[in-house]
Amino acid sequence: MGDKAKYCCIIYEVRQMALRLTRIQREKDKAGKVLVVFIHGLGATEKTWISEKTDWMKLILSDKRFLNTDVAVIKYGTSHVALGKLTSVYNRLATRFKKQQFSRVTIGEGPFANIKKLAQELKRELNMENIKNYEQILFVCHSMGGLVGIRYILEELERDTPIKVVGFISLATPYNGSNKAVYHGLIKHIHNHSQIPQLEPNSSFTDDTMRLWQKNKSKMALSCVFCYGTEDKWVTEESSIPHIIDDKWADSIPLPGNHSSILDVENHKSLPYEVISERILNIIIKNNGxxxxxxxxxxxxxxxxxxxxxxxxxxxxxxxxxxxxxxxxxxxxxxxxxxxxxxxxxxxxxxxxxxxxxxxxxxxxxxxxxxxxxxxxxxxxxxxxxxxxxxxxxxxxxxxxxxxxxxxxxxxxxxxxxxxxxxxxxxxxxxxxxxxxxxxxxxxxxxxxxxxxxxxxxxxxxxxxxxxxxxxxxxxxxxxxxxxxxxxxxxxxxxxxxxxxxxxxxxxxxxxxxxxxxxxxxxxx
The missing domain is CATH 1.20.1630 (Formate dehydrogenase/DMSO reductase fold)
Structure with missing residues (x-):
């Protein structure tokens, strides 16, 4: 009876994990020296880094410039809309009226772990033994994923904890919030979501994150790159670059496309991949000398x-x-x-x-x-x-x-x-x-x-x-x-x-x- 109770407790803890890291090695029997970690954003767990013909992870692993480099993918619970107990009703209706489904909107039960909690779980994953052996870690983040990544970095800096993160690349991350997130207020009585309120302009979370950033700016011994979509209606150029950055002209990179299409890649010659891969290589070179x-x-x-x-x-x-x-x-x-x-x-x-x-x-x-x-x-x-x-x-x-x-x-x-x-x-x-x-x-x-x-x-x-x-x-x-x-x-x-x-x-x-x-x-x- 005692063993059974212990087993049930372990299963319960695993189910409670909101975020998980999956690592892919370039060489099957040997881990590299550098780990590039991809962190997706709101509502997109599996398709963020995957295009019709290829995905970002395969491109990095097949790129001859990145010897001794492995990749990792972060996945966590999220969706664009969280309907709580009404989710089952929606699923039945969606099955019946397939043509009326939203093609790009994901529906979940919610409420999901908030961004600060996700940052804590990211810390747990990065402290695993098979990750701690890497000499350099780089984050490549899309949308809300950038807030997860930077919050982890800032919380560690706040506590003077040594970290191996040497590079932080964000694509369309709403550091100053997104006006589109206010739709939560219109349906808040049925919207069982803990992440979207943190994405609203001037939310307590984004304000607190910028305060931490300003406080620990001098400690940040890592290279940051901020990208935005030229046609992005969800995250504007102004929001995709933290307001505490001194030279926005030098530190921002425009990518053609909207909030999601800026990640579309076909091969190593695709513009988004060329831009981001060069920045990754720069950071590796800079910190390996x-x-x-x-x-x-x-x-x-x-x-x-x-x-x-x-x-x-x-x-x-x-x-x-x-x-x-x-x-x-x-x-x-x-x-x-x-x-x-x-x-x-x-x-x-x-x-x-x-x-x-x-x-x-x-x-x-x-x-x-x-x-x-x-x-x-x-x-x-x-x-x-x-x-x-x-x-x-x-x-x-x-x-x-x-x-x-x-x-x-x-x-x-x-x-x-x-x-x-x-x-x-x-x-x-x-x-x-x-x-x-x-x-x-x-x-x-x-x-x-x-x-x-x-x-x-x-x-x-x-x-x-x-x-x-x-x-x-x-x-x-x-x-x-x-x-x-x-x-x-x-x-x-x-x-x-x-x-x-x-x-x-x-x-x-x-x-x-x-x-x-x-x-x-x-x-x-």
Whole structure:
């Protein structure tokens, strides 16, 4: 009798679970390092991520760019309308009058778990042992699913709980509510629904979520992408981007279609998949690179970086003798250079004026770096005017050079310079959200090679094979014949076979070869 009671109790708990996670591995016998989690929205449990010919999960798992990446699908109880005990009556009528059924409206009994409860259950699923082993987790969410995902993230941040979520991509999520949700009030006497009232504009749930977001914004060490449908009548562009986001122009992505059709895909070339998959890849690359060294902080340095001025190690940036290059390739080179040098200026600042640097050469290199970055920014932004980013570069140069040369005192020491360099990096990093295709590949490749170059000088560990594969894929995307030049592959082979200190020049050699490849592409064009 006791065993039977215990068994019944277990069955009851399983039935009470409102949300479940189903994981699909790319390789049957081996879990990957990255997990992409798809979270559906209101009323759509199974069909959200499935089109007539394929589905999002199959596309990710068959995409050669996503080795070591698995997927997971979240399902939870929901429907557009919850009729409580009247559901059975509706089902009988719907069976009898099939032609009069709503084609896109789902009917359920309700009341369903509210969004905050779903976020708690998402936490439970992500804490399972087979999920905890992943190094990175990314959320891809549609509609209300974005509120479930972000609420989980914010609740964990509120409690200072470490999480492995490094990316959050939402599609038509009503952060500021949906005017369509007010239909609940018209039928509330028979509408047994706990989720829809939370989707109304200015609901206590959305207000509380935005308050948590504002409070924990500085803790959010993850990349966010916000998409909206150009023809969406349920979630407007204004609602699909949280009002606490500073630059809505940079952080929002329009997708053609309505609330549901923005997810329609046929193959890897479908626009929604191309846009979202590139953002997923960007986030993986961004978080898989070597840890950046912060200048001013003590490090266990086993060997100093050697500053070279030879053409092999410091090739000229594209503003001396390359005016004949076609504008599109000139721009690709600029984006490569901007990311390679600009996204490590914070670290290079520390190296250039560290105890290991050659003083005169360090100052000369730093002045050249700042001047070249200013020129690159002008070309990338296609503007001759003095932008905010250029002003910051000038301010950094004016602060640093007189200080290190002993011409002026700086009572606040290096902190203002460090803060300014970090701000410059942040500004440059946001440019990637305006890029697509080859331009995005050039920017990400420069970023990745720059991180590797900066870290190689102080690390005894070699670049991971996974990171090497990502770099090679980006080079393939930029190559006119979609193949990595043999000389670049040979450099990688040398790197794997060598333990020499010359390894610290390997990333820069690859960077130079890629720039040469982009120039040679013109001969074929």
């Amino acid at each position: 070597p840890t950046r060294i912060n200048p001013g902080e003590p490090t266990s340095i086993s060997r100093p970086p050697k500053i070279e001025t030879s053409s092999e190690n410091f090739s000229p940036l594209p503003f001396s003798n390359e005016s004949e290059i076609k504008s599109e390739y000139n721009r690709l080179i600029c984006l490569l250079d901007l990311a390679y040098f600009g996204l490590s200026i914070h670290s290079r600042l520390g190296w250039l004026f560290s105890q290991f640097a050659v003083f005169d050469e360090s100052i000369r290199d730093f002045k050249r770096l700042v001047n070249d970055l200013k020129s690159i920014v002008l070309m990338v932004q296609k503007s001759e005017k003095r932008t905010e980013l250029i002003r910051k570069l000038e301010d950094l140069s004016l602060y640093v050079l007189p200080f290190v040369m002993g011409e002026e005192d700086r009572p606040n020491g290096w902190k203002p310079a460090n803060d300014l360099a970090k701000s410059i990096q942040d500004d440059i990093e946001t440019l990637e959200y305006k890029l697509m295709g080859e331009e995005l590949a050039a920017f990400k490749l420069g970023q990745y090679l720059g991180k590797w170059d900066n870290n190689e000088a102080v690390s005894e560990d070699k670049l991971s094979l996974y990171s090497e594969q990502l770099i090679i894929r980006l080079i393939e995307q930029l190559s006119i014949n979609k193949e990595v030049p043999e000389e670049i592959l040979q450099i990688f082979k040398e790197y794997r076979l060598s333990d020499s200190i010359s390894n610290i020049h390997i990333p820069h050699r690859i960077y130079n070869k890629v720039r040469t490849m982009l120039i040679l592409n013109l001969a074929v064009k």
